[in-house]
Amino acid sequence: MTLHPGIVTALSSAGPLINLSLQAASLGIALDINSKKTVGGLSPVPFITLLMNCVIWSQYGILKGNKTVYVPALTGIAAAIVCSTIYDRHSKDVKKT
Numbered sequence: 001m002t003l004h005p006g007i008v009t010a011l012s013s014a015g016p017l018i019n020l021s022l023q024a025a026s027l028g029i030a031l032d033i034n035s036k037k038t039v040g041g042l043s044p045v046p047f048i049t050l051l052m053n054c055v056i057w058s059q060y061g062i063l064k065g066n067k068t069v070y071v072p073a074l075t076g077i078a079a080a081i082v083c084s085t086i087y088d089r090h091s092k093d094v095k096k097t
Contacts, residue, residue: 012068019072023079026050030083039091047087051080 003011026047033039054076061070 016068016072019076023050023076026083027079030086033090034086037090039087042087044084044087044091047080047083050076051084054080
């Protein structure tokens with residue numbers, strides 16, 4: 001059974017688009033932290049998880065030679081670094097109890 005080329009294109013694009021939307025959500029949270037100048041009660045775990053996830057997927061994509069895997073993963077690494085940096089900068093102001 002072969003799939004229609006349009007379906008193959010749509011499915012090939014869906015993964016990277018979903019990945020990029022998750023990165024955009026993380027960036028939105030980081031920008032909100034930056035504007036408020038505090039992390040509030042937010043955990044750094046999602047940003048660190050994004051970084052680790054994208055590092056693994058970028059390595060896989062590079063080894064497979066698959067741009068639809070490694071390009072979004074590389075942008076995710078950059079997004080995770082930005083998010084983590086913003087989080088770190090503003091987490092120092094939170095008083096530990």
